[in-house]
Amino acid sequence: MVLAQLGGSISRALAQMSNATVIDEKVLGECLNEISRALLQSDVQFKMVRDMQTNIRKIVNLETLAAGTNKRRIIQQAVFTELCNMLDPGKPAFTPKKGKPSVVMFVGLQGSGKTTTCTKYAYYHQRKGFKPSLVCADTFRAGAFDQLKQNATKAKIPFYGSYMESDPVKIAVEGLERFRKENSDLIIIDTSGRHKQEAALFEEMRQVAEATKPDLVIFVMDGSIGQAAFDQAQAFKQSASVGAVIVTKLDGHAKGGGALSAVAATKSPVIFIGTGEHIDEFEIFDVKPFVSRLLGMGDLSGLMDKIQDVMPADQQPELLAKLADGTFTLRLLYEQFQNLLKMGPIGQVFSMLPGFSSELMPKGHEKEGQAKIKRYMTIMDSMTAAELDSTNPKLMTESRIIRIARGSGRQIRDVTDMLEEYKRLAKMWSKMKGLKMPKNGKMSDLSQNLNIQQMTKALPPQVLKQMGGMGGLQALMKQMGGKDMSKMLGGMGLGGD
Numbered sequence: 001m002v003l004a005q006l007g008g009s010i011s012r013a014l015a016q017m018s019n020a021t022v023i024d025e026k027v028l029g030e031c032l033n034e035i036s037r038a039l040l041q042s043d044v045q046f047k048m049v050r051d052m053q054t055n056i057r058k059i060v061n062l063e064t065l066a067a068g069t070n071k072r073r074i075i076q077q078a079v080f081t082e083l084c085n086m087l088d089p090g091k092p093a094f095t096p097k098k099g100k101p102s103v104v105m106f107v108g109l110q111g112s113g114k115t116t117t118c119t120k121y122a123y124y125h126q127r128k129g130f131k132p133s134l135v136c137a138d139t140f141r142a143g144a145f146d147q148l149k150q151n152a153t154k155a156k157i158p159f160y161g162s163y164m165e166s167d168p169v170k171i172a173v174e175g176l177e178r179f180r181k182e183n184s185d186l187i188i189i190d191t192s193g194r195h196k197q198e199a200a201l202f203e204e205m206r207q208v209a210e211a212t213k214p215d216l217v218i219f220v221m222d223g224s225i226g227q228a229a230f231d232q233a234q235a236f237k238q239s240a241s242v243g244a245v246i247v248t249k250l251d252g253h254a255k256g257g258g259a260l261s262a263v264a265a266t267k268s269p270v271i272f273i274g275t276g277e278h279i280d281e282f283e284i285f286d287v288k289p290f291v292s293r294l295l296g297m298g299d300l301s302g303l304m305d306k307i308q309d310v311m312p313a314d315q316q317p318e319l320l321a322k323l324a325d326g327t328f329t330l331r332l333l334y335e336q337f338q339n340l341l342k343m344g345p346i347g348q349v350f351s352m353l354p355g356f357s358s359e360l361m362p363k364g365h366e367k368e369g370q371a372k373i374k375r376y377m378t379i380m381d382s383m384t385a386a387e388l389d390s391t392n393p394k395l396m397t398e399s400r401i402i403r404i405a406r407g408s409g410r411q412i413r414d415v416t417d418m419l420e421e422y423k424r425l426a427k428m429w430s431k432m433k434g435l436k437m438p439k440n441g442k443m444s445d446l447s448q449n450l451n452i453q454q455m456t457k458a459l460p461p462q463v464l465k466q467m468g469g470m471g472g473l474q475a476l477m478k479q480m481g482g483k484d485m486s487k488m489l490g491g492m493g494l495g496g497d
């Protein structure tokens, strides 16, 4: 069962329970069995599933709950908490600090995605202002150095390795010395993998670790290995002091349960997940938002981080000012499309929105969504500045529409479709009119000024329902703290078909 389906099954089990008129032991038992079945099908270890059932039963004691208490909410909360506990070993992983030299060593089986992940990890930190470097101490697989070299060159990250030297310890130490001299503050060592867990691999890993004394050993695990995850992770933990886990290939048909098992086996947190072959298909892993997403409750803070990442800070006050006076022009929409496309695959963005689990936006539809946005942008490219900046709906006369269709090589219907979509969004945004501006004009301070009534008015009713109504929305806003919410609404308007 893939991760999105797991989330879907758990949400369905909870929803079925909610539909029952009375929540008694039988209904609770059925709901928990359903959830357990989904977890087992996702390759979560049997013992973990059983423990989770026991813990939920301990928290939710139906007999002692006073009449009138919201049992459904208590059960939902218990499921959420237990899933979080499964993924949270209770101690955070070592995190490198900018300007302070750190050594991070990667271990894992061959083909797990280790080399690719080393570069992704380096690139992620480079974008955060680190000076990372890569050392290829994989002398086992011919071609490993070339692969690292190629990846590193593309990402402009300094690398070290050798075609001649066959001693991985020697290469690792030389690389370390070189990059320490060059003041790299994050030296990443890629080690050899093997087809299966074997003594030679673990001995080599031990020697490299002894010689380089890494601050952190990261175990890279292929997310699709299923029930083998627990044993594999445990074997690595026993031979190296694994401090963190990265689960790769969670984009395809991977069974996400392996991640839960790896955490239990290594007692180390998952810090990132790999969601594709490309260098930036790499996401920071946070337990609570992850479980929220899994359950289709959305991950607003993740979404806000992405928005903050792609939206230049100097454009934020300008956008806010326009929103505040209710001017939602086609140009503004164009700019929002640009930002949305920069955020990465549309499916990923949608999965962060409450009510839009990735199950609701299956793979085929992601491409359609993305293609639609690009189509709209091509149409807008054929508009004049006056058309883009106008707020007068009557401006778009038939002759203008025909001209735009011709100019963009699209059908007239495509243009009218796009204008309809624009009108729908503009209407939604108009409800945000009168928004109080944050003093410094920064997006990140907007949520403090957002009025809950404004938000509820602007949200499509079915989305509001999925968020748990006004109360749910309030809780979410609180959870988000200083994060901005305004653009989320814009994004939501694009969901649906």
Ligand SMILES: Nc1nc2c(ncn2[C@@H]2O[C@H](COP(=O)(O)OP(=O)(O)OP(=O)(O)O)[C@@H](O)[C@H]2O)c(=O)[nH]1
Pocket: 108, 109, 110, 111, 112, 113, 114, 115, 116, 117, 138, 141, 144, 147, 192, 193, 194, 248, 249, 250, 251, 252, 273, 274, 275, 276, 277
């Ligand atoms: N779809 C997908 N593919 C990935 C991901 N991470 C890595 N891959 C692919 O998995 C394959 C194996 O990755 P490598 O990085 O070469 O594996 P490795 O573990 O370093 O292998 P060795 O160096 O032989 O130990 C490559 O084709 C990668 O592009 C991911 O998150 N998603």
